[in-house]
Amino acid sequence: MTIYFYQVDQPYGVFSNFSPHPITLDGYRWPTVEHYYQAQKFVGTRDAALVAKIRELPHPMLAAQTGRNPRYQRRPDWEQVKCNVMLKAVQCKFFSHPELAQMLLQTGTAALVENSPIDTYWGCGPNGTGCNHLGQILMQVRQELASCPAHPLLNH
Numbered sequence: 001m002t003i004y005f006y007q008v009d010q011p012y013g014v015f016s017n018f019s020p021h022p023i024t025l026d027g028y029r030w031p032t033v034e035h036y037y038q039a040q041k042f043v044g045t046r047d048a049a050l051v052a053k054i055r056e057l058p059h060p061m062l063a064a065q066t067g068r069n070p071r072y073q074r075r076p077d078w079e080q081v082k083c084n085v086m087l088k089a090v091q092c093k094f095f096s097h098p099e100l101a102q103m104l105l106q107t108g109t110a111a112l113v114e115n116s117p118i119d120t121y122w123g124c125g126p127n128g129t130g131c132n133h134l135g136q137i138l139m140q141v142r143q144e145l146a147s148c149p150a151h152p153l154l155n156h
């Protein structure tokens with residue numbers, strides 16, 4: 001079985017990085033995983049002031065638009081670190097929201113696929129053959145949750 005997700009208001013929308021579930025990482029509260037992920041592009045760059053600005057934006061799409069804006073300088077190691085940045089943020093989301101952890105665990109062994117019509121890196125892209133790295137990360141986090149059901153963060 002395969003579970004597809006993408007839009008927040010569609011089935012399994014809580015698996016989207018745009019879902020309104022705040023995370024606390026690096027000493028700050030981020031409104032969504034997307035806010036954190038996009039902001040990390042500018043850590044240590046001449047555009048580092050964007051990190052705090054992105055954190056304050058009222059919608060994850062604004063965070064994504066800012067992070068994707070080619071006039072801003074990304075950190076030079078972004079391609080090397082972006083998968084770990086995403087993993088850290090998605091782990092934080094699911095380990096700090098027990099109701100989301102339960103929803104993820106309830107998908108059992110189903111394949112999880114970000115059904116993005118454009119993104120062939122994080123999602124499956126327009127013809128379904130993309131790398132689906134976000135789905136892979138969600139399946140990894142699901143495995144981690146299954147391995148430690150007594151994790152203190154899941155017992156609030």
Ligand SMILES: Nc1c(N[C@@H]2O[C@H](COP(=O)(O)O)[C@@H](O)[C@H]2O)[nH]c(=O)[nH]c1=O
Pocket residue numbers: 006007008016017018034037064067068114116119122134
């Ligand atoms: N869910 C979702 C998107 N997908 C998200 O976009 C992020 C990748 O951004 P980038 O590395 O800048 O290309 C990543 O978090 C991926 O899950 N994009 C959207 O425009 N709308 C959306 O509803």
